[in-house]
Structure formats: structure tokens, C-alpha cells
Amino acid sequence: MTYRKHPIFTEQIYHVYNRGIAKEPIFFDKKDYLRFIEVINFYHFSSPSLRFSYYNRLELESRSHFLNELEKNADRLVNIFSFCLIPNHYHFVLKEVEQKGISKFISNLQNSYAKYFNTKNKRSGSLFQEMFKAVRIESDEQLLHTVRYIHLNxxxxxxxxxxxxxxxxxxxxxxxxxxxxxxxxxxxxLILSFFKTNEKFSSFTFDQADYQRKLGEIKHLMFD
Known part of the structure; x- marks a missing residue:
């Protein structure tokens, strides 16, 4: 079993990410992305009374009612500030709300999605790399740059x-x-509170886009 070198602390914010095993795709089509987003919405709550597989068999009206009740009454494992899904990996910026909330959320998310993906594609075995990465956000500047990095991915x-x-x-x-x-x-x-307007946020995001892509090209040449 692999152990995390740096523990995850409650009330702290982290850049959380993982990729498919051997960098293989984890999303092939729109249905896959939509399924992953549905599972995010379901499992960011603490201890839903149903498994997602059972919830997903309910009629649309019953599912909507169940989620509305969770929204009103359930605690959350994490607060989700940003995310991006790429064909072979995902990124989040998460705040751990409940103790071990990030680990529980990612475990439930990956396990549920992997079962769907393996069944759909008639495969078996692990879909994701063994341990997700979690980088602690230690300043407002780091938080904003991480969100921008994720959105530009x-x-x-x-x-x-x-x-x-x-x-x-x-x-x-x-x-x-x-x-x-x-x-x-x-x-x-939280993120928008650092900007006077949404236009300021947009400028912050897009003004560094070419620079980030150039860094990505350099990283690819050096490490792949």
C-alpha cells in the first residue's frame, strides 16, 4: 500500500489531480464526461443514503428530489472551487470540509466511475493511477494561479x-x-471575491494563456 508523504488537513485548500493508469484515456465520449460530472455532484456530499448505482436507476423526478434533499440537509466532504476534465486526467481545487473528506470524495468518485467505465468498455483492473496528487495551496496568489492553470489546461x-x-x-x-x-x-x-468584476477575472485568466502553453511545450520536450 502506498502512503501519502504529506497529510491532508481539514479546512485547507488543495490542488487535487490524477490521471489514467499508464496515461491511458479515462474519457472517450460525451457520455463519459457527463457520468463523471454526475458522480462528482453525488459524492461531494457526506454519506448519501444511497449508492450512486442505485440512485441512477431512479426515475428522473425521484433523482431530482433526492439531490434537492441532499442540498438542503447533507453536509459536504469538500468544497469545489474549480475543476477541469481532460481525456486522460482530471484537476480540482478542493477545500477539505470534513476530516478525510478529500480522500473519501476522490475514492468514491474514482471507484464509482471506474465501475461504469470498465463495464461500458468490457475491461477490468485499475483505471486510475494508485494515488491521487494533492498539493496544498498556501497563499491567495497560489490559489488564483492554480485556478487559472486548471482553466487553461x-x-x-x-x-x-x-x-x-x-x-x-x-x-x-x-x-x-x-x-x-x-x-x-x-x-x-471565493475566487471571484478577488476580482472587482467577472471581466477582470476573464482578463486574469486569458492574458497568460500563450505563456502557459509555451511552458507546456517545454515541459513536454524535457520530460516526455
């Missing part, structure tokens, strides 16, 4: 060809920050 990875297409990338919290879309589990207030 589809551009850095050449998943979008034009920078102005980034705001339309559907599998990222950037759309919520730019008010194009919303995710029920996402909390944008």
Missing part, C-alpha cells in the same frame, strides 16, 4: 485550437466563472 493541451474557444469547453468550471453555464456543486464566490 484544454488550451495548454491543444484540445482547443483557438483561445476564444476555451470559454466553450464544456468540461471545465471556467464556463461558470464566465457565466455561460453552472454546475450545482461548484462554489465560485
Amino acid at each position: 484544454p488550451w495548454t493541451s491543444f484540445l482547443v485550437k483557438e483561445l476564444n474557444q476555451l470559454k466553450n469547453y464544456p468540461w471545465s468550471s471556467l464556463q461558470s466563472y464566465l457565466e455561460f453555464n453552472s454546475f450545482p456543486f461548484l462554489q465560485t464566490e
Whole structure:
């Protein structure tokens, strides 16, 4: 068993990420991304009374009612400030609300999604690398730069060809920050509190895009 070198502390914020085993894809199509987002929304709550697999078999009205009750009454394992899903990995900025909340959330998320993915693709075995990474955010500056890094990931990875297409990338919290879309589990207030307007946030994000992509190219040449 692998043990974490640096423990995760309650009430602290972390950049959390993991990739597919051997850098293999974990998302093949829109259905996969939507499933992962559904599981995020379900398992960021503390101790739902149903497993996701059972919840997913309920009628749409019953599922909506169940989630509404969780929203009103359930505690949360984590607060989710940003996320981005890329074909072979994911990123989050999370605050641990409940003790061991991040570990519980990621474990439930990965296990539930891996069962779906393996069944869908007739495969077996691990889908994700053994231990997710968690980097503690130690300053406001680091927090903002990490959120920007995550939101620019589809551009850095050449998943979008034009920078102005980034705001339309559907599998990222950037759309919520730019008010194009919303995710029920996402909390944008903390990050936006550092900016006078959403336009200021947008400028902060996009002004460094080319520089981040260049760094990504250099990293690829050096380490891959």
C-alpha cells in the first residue's frame, strides 16, 4: 500500500489531480464526461443514503428530489472551487470540509466511475493511477494561479485550437466563472471575491494563456 508523504488537513485548500493508469484515456465520449460530472455532484456530499448505482436507476423526478434533499440537509466532504476534465486526467481545487473528506470524495468518485467505465468498455483492473496528487495551496496568489492553470489546461493541451474557444469547453468550471453555464456543486464566490468584476477575472485568466502553453511545450520536450 502506498502512503501519502504529506497529510491532508481539514479546512485547507488543495490542488487535487490524477490521471489514467499508464496515461491511458479515462474519457472517450460525451457520455463519459457527463457520468463523471454526475458522480462528482453525488459524492461531494457526506454519506448519501444511497449508492450512486442505485440512485441512477431512479426515475428522473425521484433523482431530482433526492439531490434537492441532499442540498438542503447533507453536509459536504469538500468544497469545489474549480475543476477541469481532460481525456486522460482530471484537476480540482478542493477545500477539505470534513476530516478525510478529500480522500473519501476522490475514492468514491474514482471507484464509482471506474465501475461504469470498465463495464461500458468490457475491461477490468485499475483505471486510475494508485494515488491521487494533492498539493496544498498556501497563499491567495497560489490559489488564483492554480485556478487559472486548471482553466487553461484544454488550451495548454491543444484540445482547443483557438483561445476564444476555451470559454466553450464544456468540461471545465471556467464556463461558470464566465457565466455561460453552472454546475450545482461548484462554489465560485471565493475566487471571484478577488476580482472587482467577472471581466477582470476573464482578463486574469486569458492574458497568460500563450505563456502557459509555451511552458507546456517545454515541459513536454524535457520530460516526455
